[in-house]
Structures are given as C-alpha cells and as structure tokens.
Amino acid sequence: MENVLRPLLVLGGSLVITLLVGWLVDLLLRRADSRHHETPLWGLLRLCRPPLQVVLCTALLRASFGQLRLEVVRDNRDAIGQVLTLVLIGATAWLVIRVAATIVQSSYARYATSTRDPARVRRVRTQVTLIQRVVTAVVATVAVAAMLLTFPAMQSVGTSMLASAGVLGIVAGVAAQSTLGNLFAGFQIAFGDMVRLGDTVVVDGEWGTVEEITLTFLTVRTWDERRFTMPVSYFTSNPFENWSRGGVQMSGTVFFQLDHSAPVSAMRDKLRDILGECAAWDGRDWSLAVTDTSPTTMEVRAVVTAKDADDIWTVRCAVREQMIGWLGDHHPYALPRVVTSPAVLPPGDHWRELTGADHGRTPPNGQVPTPDRAPRTGRG
Secondary structure, eight states: OHHHHHHHHHHHHHHHHHHHHHHHHHHHHHHHHHHOTTOTHHHHHGGGHHHHHHHHHHHHHHHHGGGOOOHHHHHTHHHHHHHHHHHHHHHHHHHHHHHHHHHHHHHHHHHHHHOOOHHHHHHHHHHHHHHHHHHHHHHHHHHHHHHHHTSHHHHHHHHHHHHTHHHHHHHHHHHTHHHHHHHHHHHHHHHHTSSOTTOEEEETTEEEEEEEEOSSEEEEEETTSOEEEEETHHHHHSOOEETTTTOSOEEEEEEEEEOTTOOHHHHHHHHHHHHHHOTTEEEEEEEEEEEEEOSSOEEEEEEEEESSHHHHHHHHHHHHHHHHHHHHHHOGGGSOEEEOSOOOOOOSHHHHHHHTGGGTOOOTTSSOOOTTSOOOEEEO
16 A cells, blocks of 8 residues: 555655646746836746746656655656656756746837937847857756766766866867857947847848848848848958948939920929828938939939938839839920931932942941931931
8 A cells, every 4th residue: 555655645646746846936926026017027937937837846756756665656766866867957948048038028129119210229239149058058058968968878988078178178169160250240240239030131132121130040031021040250350331320311313314495393392292292201301302313314313311210212113113103294395315317428429429329239237318308307
C-alpha cells in the first residue's frame, strides 16, 4: 500500500502545489493590473505563469523523487535526476527570458505612450529589440553551457578546452571575423541612431521601409512588398539615404517637358487648385517655375510637400496626371510637338544637283521638294 500511496503523494502533491501557486500568482497579477491600468507590466507578467509553473513543478520533483520507493526509480536514479536537472535548467532559462522580455516590452510601451516624437519612439524600439535579442542569446548560451556541465564527461572536455583556449580563440577570431563585425555593427546601429525600425531608406536604388533589425542582418520592405535582407555592416560602411532622419516631412518635384508657348501663369493657378483638392498635400509649400529650356521644349518644375514619403508619392502622381489632362483639354498647343516635314534645301544649281531635277532623276522620296514650301508640323 505504501508503494502506491507514496508515488501518488509525491507526484500529486507536486502537481497540486504547482497549480495552486500558479493560480495565486495569476490572481495577484490580475488585481495589480486592475489597480494600475497605466502600467502594462502586471498584465504582461501573466505571460510568465507557464514557465514559472514548469520551474516549480520540476524543482519539487527533483527534490522529492528520491522518496519514491519504486524499483524503477532506484535502478535509474541517476538518469532521472539528470533529466530533471536538464528540464529545470531549461525552464529557468525560459522564465528568465520571458521576464526580461516582459520588462522590456513594458518599458517600451510606457515610453511610446508618453512620447509624441515618432523618431524617438522608433529609436527606442530598435534599441529594446536588440537588447531583448542579446539577453535571449546570453541566457540561452549560459543555459546550454550549464546543461553540458552536468555531464561528467563534459567536465573533462571543458578542462581540456580551457587548456587550448589560446589557439581556439585565435582560430575562432579568424573564422568569425565577419560575424563579429556584423554583431558590433548591430550595436552601432542600435545605439548610434543611424537607422531605426520603420525608417524610410533608399539602398542601392531601392526605396523601402526598415522592417526588421537583428544583431547580424537588416530587412528592408520595398513598396512592392519585396524584402531585401543585407548584413548590418553594410549600413556602417556604405552610404545610404534615410528619409526619416530629422523628421518625416518631405518635398517632391514634378517635371513637365512643354512647348515654349505653354501658359505658365495658368499652370500655376491650376497647380494651386489641384493641391487644394488633394488630401495628401500637407499645405506647407508649393511652387511652379520654368527651370530649363531647349531649342524645342522648355522644362517646367512643380514643387509640392507632404507629411511623409507615402503621401509625397501620392501628391506627385496626382499633380502629374491632372496637369497633363488639363493641358490636353484646354491648352493642347502647350504639349511638345515634333517637326515632321523634310528639311528645306537652298535654291540654285546646288539644289538641282542634289535632287536630280536637271537630269530627270527621281529623288529617293519620289517627290521633288519645293524650297519655298512652308514646313509642316504635327503633335508628338
């Protein structure tokens, strides 16, 4: 009878204590969260209940499994203890990582709600994300090392590894030079405020938004939903455009190639009307001016503003589309034209010799051009 009740008492008692403690902790966190709505820490800490229960249950079993008077337990005492120790180390690492992530997320949430500057919020978000990844990597490494040291064979291996640490360090340093460079570049990006999550950047001619930053690589999501993944060391060793530095407001240009007779003053009035109806225009500034000329056309530049990169693209497209449509409907002569008549040749014997008119020859185009004929023009 004792062989049946003792295992039930040990296993059942550990399970009941674990569930009771988990329930009490969750109850206290819910009450704290209801009293302090402005602090998200208590609500986020409730996510730590599963690893806490695993740690508590494993610790109770590790301390009391020796009380089981079972033949199977006596024969495999060392193996069972080893397994419980490994589970306890892994669960403890899980709990530490979850608590650290909860604290980091809570701190970021409070900062984001109290700060109105989106650039600072993105900077803090980048920093806390990398800090969380570093903590996770360090805790996982320590947990794996602690698990390996629980095996007697690994202790002797560790002693021999320490003896040759100098050689291994040199080899590892040479082999991991690129990885370490990316690692330090990640810290430089996070705390040097070079690029942040959510920034609009132009890299290798591709425009996109920074979607993810890790310790080794960075992902840029382009406007057409493609992803560019590149090492973070690229941003510390190569120039790139960051449209979110110093504010997200932007100015954009729209160029028109028009005939010299285009009504610039009327175009300026039309641009003001177009922007007044465009919701993406932020109302800060606008202008229209002739910036260049050529023998056949002139260049007209319209400058518009918007609150960010997405809106400036919308404004530029709207101005380009509506201005071209308005010119085609009301001022078609302002659109560029291409001369389609043949060149006028000089009169005299030289002209007759070139055309073959004095010898009865037919010119290549089948017609003898008349020098005094007016040139014909057509819309391009």
